[in-house]
Amino acid sequence: MTALVTRGLTKRYDGVNVVDSLDLTVNHGELYGFLGPNGAGKTTTIRMALGLIFPSGGEVELLGEPMFRRGRDHALRRTGALIEEPAFYRFLSGRRNLEAFARAGGDGEEARRRLSRIDEVLEQVGLSPAGDKRVKAYSQGMRQRLGIALALLGRPEVLVLDEPTNGLDPAGMREVRLLLRRLADGGTTVFVSSHLLAEVEVMCDRVGVLSRGRLVAEGPPGNLRGGAEHLRIEVGDPERAAAILRALAGVAGIEGEGRVLRVHLDGANPAQVNAALVSGGVAVSALVSERDTLEDVFMSLVEGSGVQG
Amino acid sequence: MFRVELMKAWRRWRTYLLAAALGGIPVLIVIAVKLSPPTSADSGDAPPFLFQILRNGLFAPLTGLAVIQPFFLPLAAGLLAGDAVAGEAQAGTLRYLLVRPVARTRLVLGKYGAAMALLGLLLLWVVGCGAFWGGVVFGFKPLPTLSGTTLSVAQASLRILAAAGYILLGVSGIAAIGVCISTLTDSGPGAIVATVILGITSEIVDQIPNLRVIHPYLPTHGWLAFTDLFRFPVEWGGMRGGVLISAAYTAVFLTVALVSFSRRDVVA
Structure with missing residues (x-):
């Protein structure tokens, strides 16, 4: 079963497609990282996925229910969300805020279940001691934690979190990452947007890269960075080394910078490169195999997909 | 939604400020009349029943209602709706x-209901403060x-409550306009x-004689008709219109x- 599907999802503002024919599939139980620079359309996508803004085209299905039809409330009740910043009634305490949101959806069994979970979620995000303070007095990090607590309150099957580590210190970020990982391992689907590559890279099962409203890459973070391998070598005679390597099969390209060469491999392995240089009489003082970081991949994707000029 | 709204109002300073301002008016009237009771000399051609009224505690809730209606009531409607x-x-x-999720329809109706309930409570509060101190x-x-007959204390109290009820109905149109404006903007103070x-x-337009043609269509046109409750027999025409x-x-x-909000993109 899929947790979230978008088909041809489009949002047009003033003739510009902020989200452009987006096809996205988030599977049940996975931790999906939605990566993109600011302004790529992440938040617009999230708002459409939750029914806050209406698409100009395409459709959204959350937990199997079409978002702009009747079944959506059933799906939304099983979803927890943090959309852009957390927002609360500043004149109420953290606990009363959670109460207000629990009751706002109705007075039935479902609201009672949420009310009974307030202590638990405050504990989960480390806010138990501050639960009775007014939100007015909270730091940005505390508000962020309360926002995550609110998203968790309904014991959701799907968590949609827009930049959940915003405003947290490094220790807080790590805590949140571990919490999300734990939830995903426990069967919760987590859809998390971020502009922080490192964050997404360490915690997500799968990553989608959004640029100018389009999905430009998708896959496990390991695969995304996988392909391009290159060598960094330090040699005594870079010109001669370059000439030798250009003649070697399986070398895709060479960039030089002083005595350091960056050699892009396409079939050749580091041992072959080393042997060729040494037998050609070039002294090799260092040879390091490097893979492109996710950042390299990300930058090339984001730059390459844009409209030029 | 409705109950959550009341809970929020209960824990908000703004509500108490509004209550203090509105409840203070009838109390001020009582103090003013007690300190400098009007005499027939300085009120010229005022009808004689005014003096009887002014020495009767029942006048306080009634004058309180009449005084808050033109300014404080639209203000409260603005703040709440x-x-x-x-x-x-x-x-x-x-x-x-x-x-x-809270359905958009339910959100708008719950908000309107809560605003009306709070306006009702504020009016009762004004009546209560006035009645107590008066x-x-x-x-x-x-x-x-106004017709020269008299009402017993019990009858008069009922009429005063009825006047508060009528004033509440009268402000319901302004409250609906407020909620409507509120769905069109993301600025609270603006709305x-x-x-x-x-x-x-x-x-004000209702007071300009040249604009008489549109007077019957103004949302506040019937507001003063609550005074008809204090005639004998009660004149219902003005209130029915209101x-x-x-x-x-x-x-x-x-x-x-409801229609505009159900189709609006919520980007705030």
């Missing part, structure tokens, strides 16, 4: 209510009507000010609010 949706949008809490200072006596200005402008015009404004503006 104008801020209803726009305030949530501005705070960012609107998006969290909608994904909770009773303590002057005691209750039978109330003369509050717009609502208050519309209410007061309507009252209730109809309020109901019409409520129906139209709540419908516009």
